[in-house]
Amino acid sequence: MRPFSYIGEVGSADVAVRESGGGDTTALLKAILQASNTGILLTDLDHESLACNGKFGQFFNVEPSVVVRSRVEELRRKVFPLLKDHAEWLRKLELIYADSSCIYEDDLVLMHQPELTLHRYTAPVSDASDRLIGRLWTFTDVTRERRAQRMSDVMHFVSSFHHEEPKKVYGRILKEVSEYYAGTTAILSLLEDNLLIFRGIEGAPSNGRQLARLMRGNTLRSSYCQFILRTSEPLIVQDASLDDRYADVPAAKLGLSRYMGVPIHDPSGTMVGTLCIVDDRTSHPLDEQDMRFLTMLAMRVSAELAREAHLSQRLEEHVNANIRQALELDQARGVLRAMNGAFGLLAKLDNTDAFIQAQLLAVRGVLGFTSVCLLLCEEDLCRGYAVVGSAAPTAVAIKRSSVVLDDDWTVGQNSSFNALLKTPHSVGVSISSGHREIGVFAFGSERPIDLADERIRLHLEALFDQVDLVVQVHLLHRELGHAHDELRSTHTELVQSEKLGIVGALAAATAHDIRNIMSTLDIELAASGRDPVEALAAVRHQSARFSVLAHRLLSYTKPSADARATIQLKDVLDSVSSLLDGHLRISKVILDVRLPQTCVVNAGAGQLEHVFINLFLNSMQAMPEGGTITVVGVQKTKWLHVSVSDDGRGIDARIAEELFKPFSTARANGFGLGLYSCQRIIEEHGGTIYVNSLPGEGTTFVIMLPTGPHQ
DSSP: OOOOOEEEEOOOOOOOOOOOTTOOHHHHHHHHHHHOSSEEEEEETTOOEEEEOHHHHHHHTSOHHHHHHSOHHHHHHHHGGGBSOHHHHHHHHHHHHHSTTEEEEEEEEEOOSSOEEEEEEEEEEEOTTSOEEEEEEEEEEOHHHHHHHHHHHHHHHHHHOOOSSHHHHHHHHHHHHHHHTTSOEEEEEEEETTEEEEEEEESOOSSHHHHHHHHHTOBGGGSTHHHHHHHOSOEEESOGGGOTTTTTSHHHHTTOOEEEEEEEEOTTSOEEEEEEEEESOTTSOOOHHHHHHHHHHHHHHHHHHHHHHHHHHHHHHHHHHHHHHHHHHHHHHHHHHHHHHHHHHHTTOOOHHHHHHHHHHHHTTGGGOOEEEEEEEETTEEEEEEEETTSOOEEEEEEGGGSOOSSSOEEESSSHHHHHHTSSEEEEEEEEETTEEEEEEEEEESSOOOTTOHHHHHHHHHHHHHHHHHHHHHHTHHHHHHHHHHHHHHHHHHHHHHHHHHHHHHHHHHHHHHHHHHHHHHHHHHHHTTOHHHHHHHHHHHHHHTHHHHHHHHTTSOOOOOOOEEEEHHHHHHHHHHHTHHHHHHTTEEEEEEOOSOOEEEEOHHHHHHHHHHHHHHHHHHOTTOEEEEEEEEEOSSEEEEEEEEOSSOOOHHHHTTTTSTTOOSSTTOOSOHHHHHHHHHHHTTOEEEEEEOTTSOEEEEEEEESSOOO
């Protein structure tokens, strides 16, 4: 029953009745009572029943004649079995009877099968002289209306429920379905080969053993869902025991004879699973209204499953990319270590044989190659050393005619290199001094060598060039020793310069902001004198400005919700302007705010700051040479219109259509969540945001927010 609702008192009212000779008022009253589709009961001032109709008797399972013959306590005992809370029902009756002139209405739930919801209305009855003579009670069946309202409430809640984890969303949907159907078992199943995998389950059958067996027997042919997956149509089974098509389903044999399910589709339209309920409440009928309700919820579940798949794919891509980057970095480090080690040998070893052996030991194992050899050629013979696996260097020799010495790489499968390296695959390059070939350097591999792989080719080029260089440098080290030292020094300086350049580029904007904030803080602290309260306020004010530095990396995270209140938009923009002051000056961007004297909105100040910070940062990025950001506010009776415009490069129409979608970005280093989070904040406030832009003509974001509280 709804909470007690006192409506008012009965006043005098005229009732017109056509005079009819020989008319029988009692007969007329009986005709009215009989024709009404509303349960009607008339009681006197002592609460005794004077009249009731058949609909009242139908609602309360008692004959009308018994009603008017029974005493009050006797009649109450007859209706008690239909009431959920006898004490509450009696309490409200006492409140009504305590004031003979009150009008009252509420909803009353009766324990029928299924439950019946009646709208109860009662008012005093007066005679022609306005003297109270009794009380009228009416009971209207509003079961379907209340049911539709509950469904609407559930769908509204589900549509507004969001969580960064899709599993939390469809888990909450299952919970809402289970609770709506009084604790029934709600299941989200996804098809994998011939199995239905329970992605989520809420509520449990009254018999725990039933659920355990249901979980174990989760093959497609053992479930009600098989019939949906065959036809792609929703299914209601009111009582499986009465239908041979479903009687053999294991769940039905366990007593779970009532079932309703709808299909789940992926974004391509392929059916991937079901959303269903299953229980033993065969006496509670399910109908098309229930099916539409479950279908609407299944659409939201489908969207969350698609979002989950997308996030999983993005995560897998990031993980794979990180693995590839780690592998490439490790390989690059190995190549650099080998190259650095080889260069280090030049100053240590004057003996050519010792130099070659040390060179091979420095590069063996790099890039996964199992063998390596370095030969120097003199007339018809090439001699040198080879390293196979973890063995020590071994002296080897090969006829020069067996070696193809040209500017191209030599990849062999049956060459003399393979015999030297003891591998089925090899790759080598000649070492030249001017126009004279002086040697050959080769790697051996147990696996085919893919020179189409740009990464492998780049590393090999670096290694081959390095070996070519150090061999020649070794042979001429006395004449080029000084040049080598200078080259090494220059190389170190270039690396350091590049590192400093990268650090400087990354730190420039942040350094400007920190310097400006600290300068302002010094001034405010000096002005505050010895007053610690003012000094602390100055520190807190300026420390808040540091938060904009975090927005460069974290501006796409979902802002925390804060309390909504009637606030001045100017105060929000002043706060954002203060936070972005350093960025605006460094970017040579002017912020032009045009607001009426009073410009108010009911919102969370922190969330609005998040929206405008994102929009201003986007505008600054669109104007690399500087420009103007113009903010114009128009206050209307119920709405506040705000436009944020820049004179940047504009947005292509195709990109503009995708701007507010998650992970949609035109920047290579962007995440595509900034404008998406802005749209969510505005919509949660009951407003809208859209963009107008043409390439080369700037961009305008338009925001509409209600000035009053959003319900």
